[in-house]
Amino acid sequence: MSVNDDIPFNRDFPLRPGVIDEPVPGVRRLLCNNPSPFTFTGTVSYILGKGKVAIVDPGPDDDAHLTALLNAVRGETVTHIFVTHTHLDHSPGVPRIKTATGATVYAEGPHRASRPKYASEMRSSESGADRAFRPDVMLKDGEVVSGEGWRLEAVTTPGHTANHMAFAWTERGLTFIGDHVMGWSTSIVAPPDGSMVDYMASLDKLTRRNEQLYFSGHGPEIPDAVRFVHFLIRHRKAREASILHRLAKGEADIPAIVRASYIGIDPRLMGAAGYSVLAHLEDLVARGIVATDGDPTIDGLYRLVPLA
Numbered sequence: 389m390s391v392n393d394d395i396p397f398n399r400d401f402p403l404r405p406g407v408i409d410e411p412v413p414g415v416r417r418l419l420c421n422n423p424s425p426f427t428f429t430g431t432v433s434y435i436l437g438k439g440k441v442a443i444v445d446p447g448p449d450d451d452a453h454l455t456a457l458l459n460a461v462r463g464e465t466v467t468h469i470f471v472t473h474t475h476l477d478h479s480p481g482v483p484r485i486k487t488a489t490g491a492t493v494y495a496e497g498p499h500r501a502s503r504p505k506y507a508s509e510m511r512s513s514e515s516g517a518d519r520a521f522r523p524d525v526m527l528k529d530g531e532v533v534s535g536e537g538w539r540l541e542a543v544t545t546p547g548h549t550a551n552h553m554a555f556a557w558t559e560r561g562l563t564f565i566g567d568h569v570m571g572w573s574t575s576i577v578a579p580p581d582g583s584m585v586d587y588m589a590s591l592d593k594l595t596r597r598n599e600q601l602y603f604s605g606h607g608p609e610i611p612d613a614v615r616f617v618h619f620l621i622r623h624r625k626a627r628e629a630s631i632l633h634r635l636a637k638g639e640a641d642i643p644a645i646v647r648a649s650y651i652g653i654d655p656r657l658m659g660a661a662g663y664s665v666l667a668h669l670e671d672l673v674a675r676g677i678v679a680t681d682g683d684p685t686i687d688g689l690y691r692l693v694p695l696a
Contacts, residue, residue: 394626395619398571401429401608406456411609412562412601414438414537418460420453422477425656428572428606431477433457434564436557440536442468443491444555444564445605446481454481458488466491467535471523472566473552474499476516478605494533495523496544496553502583506683517549517581527553540564545594547587548575554594562601565610569594569617572607578663584624584671591621628668632692635678639691642666662686 403409405421416435423429433453434444441464447453466489471479474495482493499517527533527542534540540555545568556563567575568590577587594617602610610616627649634640634648642662646653650661666686672678673690680688 395574395623396616397573398608398610399428401572403429403432405430406452408435408460411603412560414560415562415603416460417603418453418457420447420450420477422448422450422453425654426576426660427477428570431605432603432607433481434603435460436540437535437537438464440465440467442466442470442535442538442540443485444470445472445478445566446485448477449480449484454484457481457485461489465489468533469493470533470540470555470564471495471521472554472564472568472605473549474518474521475549475567476518478566479518479521482521493524494527494542495521495525496542496551497526498522498551499581500550501580502546502550502586503580505580506685508683508685508687543593543597545590547577547583547590549581550583550586552590556597556599558599560601561599562603563597563599563613565602565604565613567605569602569610569613569620570604570606571602571610571616574620574623574664576660576664577667578660579667579670582663582667584664584667585674587667588621588624588671591617591624595621624668627664628672631665631668631672632677635690635692639689641689642669642686645690 403419405419410416418433420431431447433447436442469491499519529544531542543554543556545552545554548567554563554565600613602613630649634645642665645665646661670684673684679693680690
C-alpha cells in the first residue's frame with residue numbers, strides 16, 4: 389500500500405484554461421495552461437470581489453494567461469495583488485498585471501531559502517524561484533488587508549517555501565492556501581528552499597484555525613479542510629516511519645530510500661521525491677535519530693543512530 393492511500397485526494401477538476409468560473413459568490417478563478425507533474429492541470433489565479441477587485445497569484449509570465457486575466461477584470465479596477473509564494477508558476481506574472489492596473493502588491497516578502505545552502509549543493513529546488521519578486525507591502529502574520537467587499541488575514545505558512553503565506557477570508561470561512569495544501573497531491577518540500585520542520589508546524593497551525601474551505605494554487609477547492617490537513621499530518625508521519633523502516637535495514641542513500649518508500653511513483657517525480665525525503669532526513673538528523681557524515685545533503689548516506 390502506498391503511503392498516499394490514506395489521503396482523500398480529489399483529481400476531478402474540469403476547469404479549462406482561459407475559462408472563468410465562480411465556485412462561490414465573490415470568488416472567480418482562472419486556470420493557466422501550464423500543466424505538468426508538479427502543477428497538475430496548471431496554476432489557478434483568483435479574483436476577489438466585484439468592481440474594485442483583488443487578484444491572488446497572477447501566475448507565470450504567460451501571455452495567454454495574463455491576457456485572459458486582464459480580460460476577466462475588464463471594466464473593473466484591480467486594487468490589490470496578493471502572492472502566496474515565489475515559485476515560477478505563481479509570481480512572475482505580477483509585473484505585467486501591476487503595470488496594467490497600478491495595483492499594490494502584497495506578500496510575505498522576497499524569495500529566500502529556509503536555511504543557508506551548503507557548499508556541496510548545486511541547486512536549491514525542483515520548482516525554480518522568482519528571485520526578482522519584490523512586494524510593495526510585506527505582510528506579517530495576522531495583518532489584515534481589506535478591499536471592497538472582501539477582507540483577508542495574512543497567515544504565514546512556511547514550509548513549501550520560506551516565504552509562503554496563505555490569505556484567510558475569515559468571515560467567509562475560506563482560505564487561499566497557495567501550494568501549502570493541495571487537494572490533488574501532497575506538496576513538495578525541497579531544501580534548502582523548503583523545510584519539513586516549518587511545513588509540519590504550519591500544518592499544525594492550520595488545524596487551530598476555523599476556515600473549512602481552501603482554494604489552492606493547483607486543482608480543485610478543498611472542503612472540510614481542517615480534516616484534510618489532519619490527513620496530511622498523518623501522511624507525513626507515515627512517510628517518516630517508512631524512511632526509518634528502510635534505514636533499519638542498513639545505511640542507504642536517498643535514491644534507495646525513495647525506491648523503498650514511493651511505490652509506483654511517476655518517474656518524472658523521482659527527483660522531487662528525493663528532495664522531500666531529504667527534508668525529512670534533515671529533521672531526523674537534527675533530532676538525533678538519523679546520522680550522516682557532514683551536512684545532510686541530497687548525495688549523502690544515512691543511517692540510524694543506535695539507541696543508547
